[in-house]
Amino acid sequence: MSSNKAFSADASRSERIKEWISRPGGFGIIAGCIMFVAITVFGFIYPLVGPYGTDEFVGESLEGPSLAHPMGLDQLGRDVMTRVFAAVPSDIGIAFLGVTIPLIIGTIVGILLGISKNKYMVSFVSSLIDGINAFPLLIIAIAMVTFLGPGLINVVIILTLMSWARYARIARTRAVVVLQQNYIEATQLMGYSKRRVIAKHVAPNVSSESLAYALSDFILVIIIVSGLSFLGFAARPPMAEWGAMIADGRTFIGQAWWLTIFPGLALCWSAISLSFIVEGLSRRDRGNS
Amino acid sequence: MSNALVQIDSLRIDVKVTRTRRLTIVNSATFDVQPGQLLGLIGESGSGKTMLCRSLVGTLHRRGAYIQSGSLTFNGIDLVSASGKEWRDIRGKQIGYIPQSALAGPNPVLTIGAQMAEAITLGEKMDKEIVRKRAIELLEIVQIRRPEVVLKQYPYELSGGMKQRVMIACAIAREPKLIVADEPTTGLDVTVQAEIMQLLKQIRKDLNTSIILVSHDLPLINEVCDDIVIMHAGSTVEKIPSAKIQDTRHPYTEALYRSRIDLVEPRGKLITINGQPPTVGDWPTGCRFAGRCDYVKPGCSADVEIPSVKVGPNHLTSCIRQAEIWGK
């Protein structure tokens, strides 16, 4: 097949880009990225440049979608569209924190566990990890709200406390596999310092898998954060947050469908764009059928 | 030649890669198989030998491949246009298939006994006791000890060699006239390999079955088979009796023969063949071995059909320069 072309040094840049896209999954990745970047950018910019404020009372309550207010007004007369976009930092931003922090902590712990020679410590921590992972994330997050109290910051803390274990498990499994590889042995024979081996060889290989998982996890955490807000455990009024908005809108679902549908669509959009990326990446991994 | 069991003439097999793209995997294959003959089929990966095997058992369509032109006859039946019903009569009954040992063989979720029953009955109703007795008989032919025990086992409990023996037992269950064995010993221990080759020779003798044995291992084929067909880049380039392998009249075969690992003296140089086989689909014009050939001349890459000429009893070659190189 003529894919040889793209690898020769004289392939032009646009040719190489085209080749990258034409490989399996490329379309999904690009589409997903565009969608996701779009909503994030809108989320951060629109509330700043838009005509209405997030908490401003601008009109009659429960007015339907119109040219002036494409997404309608809520029960307090606030512009829904502004609020939907203003919710981006809360939903996506918090979810981002709720993924990256556990990712870093968990991967470090996982690698350390993979390296460690202390059998007892390793089994001890591993069973602890398995124990934490045994709980469904949403359930234990809700339970933790009882003990730590509600609020978005608390949610990040809770997620960190619970999610690191999943990343640790992945990192550890992968680290063990990587350490058994021949090329690690080769570096030892070449006299590399332990620290260098870990930093340059073990860590990158382990993190690639952890990062892949983190992307899927991102979707899950967005949904969990909005789920928690929906139940009233995370974002509190008058904060703009999709889950909370949907919960608020629930009471008026008969009269004002726009209160629940638009925040929900924003949620879907974020989750679906990310899942396009994940799907594209996995299709690329599997290669041609 | 007219009483050949299998007759393949200028067979071309294409595969549908995408809705618009087609690749030619086998460009031109020509050879025949006599009843009771043990024929070896040699080729590197990408030579098309596996597709050729699939055409003989009628499973090309599973990979989106199809016979573009040429003829393929088995026992007088035209396999190119054979209907589903005709294939059902042939597959398993008249043509048996032994898959590559490296690819795991028997169905992992069924017991050996269940699978042997499938191979014996081929969907027909048969008395259970008869089937069982036949299964044990077959397992004994392939030299599996304690066949009654093995019948109840699952594939994961067997060694690679034993699994292959089971596959052979299934292939000969209905005493087919032809067995196609696609690299049946690749990846197995050398001793097991030798035993299985011995077994195949025995089967050929006892049942007078023709066997097409595919491999990339020339010394093995040379030792076991009556005749050898050599394939390169989608075409059959030479057909030669094993005994005469040193009188080859094709540069590729010669190169293969010279690069045998058993020829190398201690501390000697390993002789290799230059270059790589051409990428499938990116076929050069003219002779496809030209790029790697020691005897190449400009005329070799001319855009003409390379004919297959007879140079001796049972010996065909498609090197245009063969008369020059080796004399008449």
Added chain:
Amino acid sequence: MNRNIFLRKFLGRLIRAISISFWVMVISFSLIRLSPGDPAAARLGAGAELEAIAALKEQLGLNKSFVSQFIDYFSGVFQGDLGVSLVNGVSVLETILRVLPLTLTYIVLSVFFAFIISIPIGTIIGWSNKASAVYTFRGITSMIIATPNFFIAMIGILLFSVKLNWAPVFGYVSEFPQNLKYLWLPVSINTLILVAIISRVLQTSVVDTKAEEFVETGIIRGVGRPRFFWFYILKPSLAPTVVLLSYMMGTMLGATVILETIFSLPGIGRELVGAVLATDYPMVQGILLFFGVITVFLSFIGDLLAYALDRRVKL
């Protein structure tokens, strides 16, 4: 010989499940101590009397040392004593057992229907060679999975309750067959999501299976259609599906919280939410423990099932 190996692996897995359950117990028990400040005071609020706070602390066992309290708790669990609700004094275990049947009912119903629908869909699409069918399938299922279940529920309510009035917006009556009226929408939504997940995994699995050599051999042997589909395609493909499902059960149980809140179904999910809102520590602990242990055992059973289907599965 295989009997012994199986038994050994079975026991190994069982022991592992039990040890994880132990940790689950430790974790559910200790979470309360993660509260910043005093949980008893937090519950009773500012202005509560010191005696009341002390009394609550004693009831919650927060005044003794961690280890001794854990021993009390541990032995309590085995006697079926999970504590008593701070709200109404009813035994936690009793409450759980009271609300569990409803949750179990609709979960079992959803899983059942989901499997019945997913198996044909997953197998047919997996077996098919038409790229258009596969892309459409994967596209639609991705979208369903990525959509939060409460949003799907909202759309469902909007469509079926508000506009079409085929289902009540919320509420529940436990007598059969009236309860069907209240259950059909939540069960359908759950089933929809499950179908998306299960059929997807099954489809991937079938695609992997059909590339295997033994499937080719099956065709060559002329194995009859129904037998072929079960033994050569479905059975080898179901194993990963079952394993995945057993891990998903945990997440599914989690999802019940939201579904029950939306539809006001008095199941264990809603009970948990209520307990959290009321800061009912023992109830929260009890339900948490329950969820943890159930998830562990469900994955254990899932692994066993997968092994039964396909011996290649590592146990």
